[in-house]
Amino acid sequence: MARAEALVVGGGVSGLTTAVVLAESGRPVRLVSDRAPEHTTSAVAGALWEPYLAEPRERVADWAFATLPELTELARRPAETGVRLVEGVKAQRTADPVPPWWLPRLPGALRPLGPDEVPRGYRSGYAATMPLLDMPTYLAHLERRLVAAGGTVERRRLTSLAEADAPLVVNCSGLGARELVPDRQLRPIQGQLVVVENPGVERWLVVEPTDGEENVYLFPQPFGLVLGGTALRDRWATAPDPELAARVVARCAEIHPEIATARVLGHRVGLRPARPAVRLEAERVRDGRLVVHNYGHGGCGVTVSWACAREAAGLLPPD
Numbered sequence: 001m002a003r004a005e006a007l008v009v010g011g012g013v014s015g016l017t018t019a020v021v022l023a024e025s026g027r028p029v030r031l032v033s034d035r036a037p038e039h040t041t042s043a044v045a046g047a048l049w050e051p052y053l054a055e056p057r058e059r060v061a062d063w064a065f066a067t068l069p070e071l072t073e074l075a076r077r078p079a080e081t082g083v084r085l086v087e088g089v090k091a092q093r094t095a096d097p098v099p100p101w102w103l104p105r106l107p108g109a110l111r112p113l114g115p116d117e118v119p120r121g122y123r124s125g126y127a128a129t130m131p132l133l134d135m136p137t138y139l140a141h142l143e144r145r146l147v148a149a150g151g152t153v154e155r156r157r158l159t160s161l162a163e164a165d166a167p168l169v170v171n172c173s174g175l176g177a178r179e180l181v182p183d184r185q186l187r188p189i190q191g192q193l194v195v196v197e198n199p200g201v202e203r204w205l206v207v208e209p210t211d212g213e214e215n216v217y218l219f220p221q222p223f224g225l226v227l228g229g230t231a232l233r234d235r236w237a238t239a240p241d242p243e244l245a246a247r248v249v250a251r252c253a254e255i256h257p258e259i260a261t262a263r264v265l266g267h268r269v270g271l272r273p274a275r276p277a278v279r280l281e282a283e284r285v286r287d288g289r290l291v292v293h294n295y296g297h298g299g300c301g302v303t304v305s306w307a308c309a310r311e312a313a314g315l316l317p318p319d
């Protein structure tokens with residue numbers, strides 16, 4: 001007997017990964033998304049493996065640590081997947097570096113910086129090698145993988161989940177779930193980045209702590225050096241703010257002065273889908289169908305993507 005078809009709403013990292021997991025398990029899958037992958041929030045992401053701006057913390061950590069080996073495996077084929085393992089630095093202003101809260105889960109992942117390794121303007125920090133994803137390449141890889149496993153992709157907008165024409169529905173619509181479900185608990189955390197021509201920066205760098213509205217980070221990507229960034233709650237604007245962009249560049253140039261004169265290649269703004277808690281659960285809706293929700297991953301949807309996708313897939317009936 002053929003397995004029931006699943007319709008996945010959303011073509012960002014959550015929807016594509018969930019659709020890949022389902023299609024590769026042999027289930028017929030249709031993905032519906034009103035935006036092409038390169039126009040999603042997922043395409044804006046930096047994207048470094050790091051639990052950030054998502055709750056509840058322990059569950060997010062479980063998903064992040066279960067996703068890490070999958071991203072590490074994909075980094076064996078960087079040209080094809082867009083995933084690389086890159087060494088970088090977490091820089092701090094305190095004399096003794098404060099370890100991230102998740103360090104006990106990954107002992108040995110971070111090495112305290114020697115005095116000659118500490119970036120200009122900082123006093124301590126850690127070195128780490130983590131997955132760094134070139135998101136446009138990674139999303140294209142996921143879409144190819146979905147199609148290779150027999151999945152199909154439709155470009156259209158749903159105005160409600162009742163319009164999802166399949167016996168099983170997986171809702172990975174990110175911030176779109178605010179209208180689609182509707183779920184008023186979802187709110188944006190706006191992030192703005194500047195992409196410049198890379199003047200020779202090879203290591204990523206994140207200044208900690210990262211809990212402010214304006215943070216400092218640099219991600220060397222094949223398409224340029226990504227400079228960050230902001231985390232502005234409840235800001236819906238998606239047009240880049242030129243003054244903010246200038247501040248981002250100036251702060252990164254304090255660390256690498258060559259950045260001040262680097263050619264600007266582009267600006268990116270994305271709205272992180274934030275919620276008091278990631279929504280990953282099954283719901284029996286009024287017409288009797290099963291909807292599995294997988295959205296609200298805030299600032300680390302890439303970091304938790306494979307574990308959330310597998311958990312979402314596991315919430316569907318086996319046939």
Ligand SMILES: Cc1cc2nc3c(=O)[nH]c(=O)nc-3n(C[C@H](O)[C@H](O)[C@H](O)COP(=O)(O)OP(=O)(O)OC[C@H]3O[C@@H](n4cnc5c(N)ncnc54)[C@H](O)[C@@H]3O)c2cc1C
Pocket residue numbers: 009010011012013014015032033034035036037040041042043044045046047048049050156157158159172173174175176177180190191192193229269270271272273294295296297298299300301302303304
């Ligand atoms: C500046 C910035 C930097 C970031 N850096 C990182 C990082 O370094 N590491 C990390 O892990 N995360 C990072 N993130 C967070 C990450 O981008 C998000 O958590 C993630 O992209 C969420 O993915 P998603 O697939 O759930 O949502 P989205 O990427 O927003 O995708 C939602 C999909 O649903 C579709 N959709 C929505 N509504 C409808 C509808 N009504 N009908 C049809 N389709 C619909 C959309 O078209 C889209 O395809 C960053 C985010 C930003 C903004």
